[in-house]
Amino acid sequence: MAEHFEITDAMRALIGKETPPWTYEVTTTSVRAFARGVGYTDPVYFDVEAARRAGYRNLPAPPTYLGTPVFIPGSSSDTFSTPTAGVPRLDHGLPGLLDGGVETEYLADICAGDALTAVTRLRDLQTRASKALGTMLIATVETTFTNAATGAVVAVQRGQAIYY
Amino acid sequence: MAIIWNEIEEGTALPRLEKRPGVTQLVKYAAGSGDFNPLHHDYRFPQAKQLGSIIVHGRFKYAALGELVSNWLSHRGRIRKISCQFRGMDFPDQPVVCTGKVKRKWEENGERLAQLTIWTENAEGKQTTPGEAVVVFTG
Secondary structure (H helix, E strand, C coil): CECCCCCCHHHHCCCCCECCCEEEECCHHHHHHHHHHHCCCCHHHCCHHHHHHCCCCCCECCCCCCCEECCCECCECCCCCCECCCCCCCCCCCCCEEEEEEEEEECCCCECCCEEEEEEEEEEEEEEEECCCEEEEEEEEEEEEEECCCCCEEEEEEEEEEEC | CCCCHHHCCCCCEEEEEEECCCHHHHHHHHHHHCCCCHHHCCCCCHHHHHHCCCCCCHHHHHHHHHHHHHHHHCCCEEEEEEEEECCCCCCCCCCEEEEEEEEEEEEECCEEEEEEEEEEECCCCCEEEEEEEEEEECC
């Protein structure tokens, strides 16, 4: 928690910077694992035949699931599984982290068998005063997911990380 | 019975999806999503100790709102956009009731679309995860 926190020029210089591309895999096993994690009972997310009958080419990615980032020790976050290699570091020094919100825009179907290439960029930095948490830093981050085989953008996800 | 575009109107309610994720469910979500933040499974983790409990992943609630919309569409439509804000914490073994209603329906470029207001409610009826979705009907 910070009483006084200011966005530095070094932090502001990261706005617009992109991460290197990273592969997110959508597989039959990863779709089932996500669907189990949410608690789905709809067979379309588990049974390939049911998915085909419902008009999909394979198990569809459940809403909000955009694949599982390939995990490489030393290049991925052990806690969040997301890529860390070459990712610009925002040195804000604030210890607390909250998820503020998230928006996903779909431009095409995502199904098991797809490999997605994700590139994340920092869109914006703002500060906001909170009675409970002091001065908070709000980072808006945007990730573009491209189907690696077709080159088409299939989804864009925007999220707000709150540091305090 | 699957919903169809002709039968919905402004204010039409989505069937409630009541969840009550316990620790095991959150562990399954951690495995499925890759989010192993100990705040969602380890009661000894400092932030959990400070709060007096582990908490439900915000993204679990986001995905549950996705399930609410998916169940309602029954694959007769697709989600174009889905968003939510995390306004309050939820705790294991407590109700997370996902619900929503049609805010607007319209046709555009030959497509049949609907905008939905969606949210999760806790046991006190507080909306901890308000959000929105846009869906396009295909069937």
